[in-house]
Amino acid sequence: MRLKSIIIHTVALTFVALFASQSVLADVVNIREDAPQTYVVEKGDTLWDISSLFLSQPWRWPELWRNNTQIENPHLIYPGDMLRLRWENGVPILEVVRDKPLLTLSPDTQRREKPNPINVLPWEAIAMYINNDSIMTTxxxxxxxxxxxxxxxxxxxxxxxxxxxxxxxxxxxxxxxxxxxxxxxxxxxxxxxxxxxxxxxxxxxxxxxxxxxxxxxxxxxxxxxxxxxxxxxxxxAKKFDNNDLTLQPATRQRGELVSNINGYNIISKDDVVIINIGKRKVEPGTVFGIYKQGPDIEYKEEPLRSASATGSIASLFSLGETIQQPAYKVGELVVIRGFEHASYAWVTEASTHLVGGEIVASPTPSEN
CATH class of the missing domain: 2.40.30 (Elongation Factor Tu (Ef-tu); domain 3)
Incomplete structure (x- = not known):
C-alpha cells in the first residue's frame, strides 16, 4: 500500500508539473470583466482583496504597475489612495492618485503624516493562529x-x-x-x-x-x-514579521497540503494550513494552486459474444486496465510563514472541502 501511495503521489505531481512547465505568464494581464475603473482604498482593506477586485489571479498584482514609474513598491498602498485602471496599447495599467503628505518640522504649520500602508493579507484574522504557533525540528x-x-x-x-x-x-x-x-x-x-x-x-x-x-x-x-x-x-523569543511579504506565484515548487494548523483534516476557505515545503524552497507571499486527484478507475471491456470459447474463458481472468484520473484545481493558498521542513499557509480559495493530502503546485497549470 505504501508503494502504491508513493507511485500515485509521484504520478500526480508529474501531471501537475507537465501543465506547469507549459504555463508562462502572458504579456497581458487578464482583468476581471466586473473590475471597477476606479477604487478608493479604505482603512481595513487588504491588498489581496483589492487585487481580487481587478484580477482573477491576484498574485499578478505587480504586473499592473510595471509601466507606472510613480510607484516604487506596488505592495505599498495607503488608505485614501485612488486606484485608476486605464489601457495603453491594449495593455492594462493601474495608476494611483495620491495626495502627497505635507511634512515639516516648523511648529507654526500643520504637520500631516502618511498613514501606514494596508496589509497584504487579513492579519487580524490570521495572526491569532500563527503568532503563537510554530514548527521546530526535533x-x-x-x-x-x-x-x-x-x-x-x-x-x-x-x-x-x-x-x-x-x-x-x-x-x-x-x-x-x-x-x-x-x-x-x-x-x-x-x-x-x-x-x-x-x-x-x-x-x-x-x-x-x-x-x-x-x-x-x-x-x-x-x-x-x-x-x-x-x-x-x-x-x-521568535517574533513573526509579516512586513516583507510580497505576492508571487509558485513555479516548480510542489508538495502537499498536510492539514489545518490544528491538525484537523476538515479544511475550507480562510483556514490556516500546513504544507510540506520548507523555507529553503518557498518564501512568504508565494501563491500555490491546490489540486485534488480522484481515485483510480478500474475499467474492463465486455467480451464480444462472437468471441471464441478460449477467449471468453481468458476474459474472465482479465483485470482490465487502471485509469488514473488527472488532478483538478480546487483552490489556492498563500504561504505566510516558513520553517525548516514545512510552512504555514492561508487558504484564499476552495471550491470544495479539503481533507489533507491534496497537491500544491503552480497556481497557473494552464492559461485560460
Missing part, C-alpha cells in the same frame, strides 16, 4: 531547556511567578534579551510518513532575572496565554 526542540520549578516547589505557574529553568546550551545569555515558554502540541507528518517537525505553542513570555550558575536561569513568567507547567520549554 533536534531544535529537544535541545531547549526545561522549566523546573519555583522556590515553593510548585508545578504550575502564571504571570509574575519566578521559576527556575535550565540554561540554553551553546548560547551566550548576554545576546538574548527576550524569551518565551513553549509546549509541544504534536509531531507533524505528511501522507508518506515524513516527519516535518514538532509543532509547539507559545504559553507566555519570560523575562530573564538572574543566573543561578552556569547551567540554570531564574526567569519571570509574563504575558501568559496559558498556564505554564513543569517540563515546558524555554527558548529565545
Amino acid at each position: 533536534e531544535e526542540f529537544q535541545a531547549l531547556p526545561a522549566v523546573l520549578s519555583d522556590r515553593e516547589g510548585s508545578a504550575r505557574f502564571v504571570d509574575e511567578d519566578y521559576v527556575l529553568t535550565k540554561a540554553l546550551k551553546n548560547a551566550k545569555r548576554a545576546n538574548m534579551t527576550e524569551f518565551e515558554i513553549v509546549r509541544k502540541e504534536r509531531e507533524v507528518y505528511d501522507s508518506l510518513g515524513a516527519l516535518l517537525g514538532v509543532q509547539v505553542i507559545q504559553l507566555s513570555d519570560a523575562e530573564f532575572s538572574t543566573d543561578v550558575n552556569s547551567d540554570k536561569y531564574v526567569v519571570k513568567v509574563a504575558n501568559s496565554i496559558r498556564e505554564v507547567k513543569k517540563g515546558d520549554k524555554l527558548r529565545p
Whole structure:
C-alpha cells in the first residue's frame, strides 16, 4: 500500500508539473470583466482583496504597475489612495492618485503624516493562529531547556511567578534579551510518513532575572496565554514579521497540503494550513494552486459474444486496465510563514472541502 501511495503521489505531481512547465505568464494581464475603473482604498482593506477586485489571479498584482514609474513598491498602498485602471496599447495599467503628505518640522504649520500602508493579507484574522504557533525540528526542540520549578516547589505557574529553568546550551545569555515558554502540541507528518517537525505553542513570555550558575536561569513568567507547567520549554523569543511579504506565484515548487494548523483534516476557505515545503524552497507571499486527484478507475471491456470459447474463458481472468484520473484545481493558498521542513499557509480559495493530502503546485497549470 505504501508503494502504491508513493507511485500515485509521484504520478500526480508529474501531471501537475507537465501543465506547469507549459504555463508562462502572458504579456497581458487578464482583468476581471466586473473590475471597477476606479477604487478608493479604505482603512481595513487588504491588498489581496483589492487585487481580487481587478484580477482573477491576484498574485499578478505587480504586473499592473510595471509601466507606472510613480510607484516604487506596488505592495505599498495607503488608505485614501485612488486606484485608476486605464489601457495603453491594449495593455492594462493601474495608476494611483495620491495626495502627497505635507511634512515639516516648523511648529507654526500643520504637520500631516502618511498613514501606514494596508496589509497584504487579513492579519487580524490570521495572526491569532500563527503568532503563537510554530514548527521546530526535533533536534531544535529537544535541545531547549526545561522549566523546573519555583522556590515553593510548585508545578504550575502564571504571570509574575519566578521559576527556575535550565540554561540554553551553546548560547551566550548576554545576546538574548527576550524569551518565551513553549509546549509541544504534536509531531507533524505528511501522507508518506515524513516527519516535518514538532509543532509547539507559545504559553507566555519570560523575562530573564538572574543566573543561578552556569547551567540554570531564574526567569519571570509574563504575558501568559496559558498556564505554564513543569517540563515546558524555554527558548529565545521568535517574533513573526509579516512586513516583507510580497505576492508571487509558485513555479516548480510542489508538495502537499498536510492539514489545518490544528491538525484537523476538515479544511475550507480562510483556514490556516500546513504544507510540506520548507523555507529553503518557498518564501512568504508565494501563491500555490491546490489540486485534488480522484481515485483510480478500474475499467474492463465486455467480451464480444462472437468471441471464441478460449477467449471468453481468458476474459474472465482479465483485470482490465487502471485509469488514473488527472488532478483538478480546487483552490489556492498563500504561504505566510516558513520553517525548516514545512510552512504555514492561508487558504484564499476552495471550491470544495479539503481533507489533507491534496497537491500544491503552480497556481497557473494552464492559461485560460
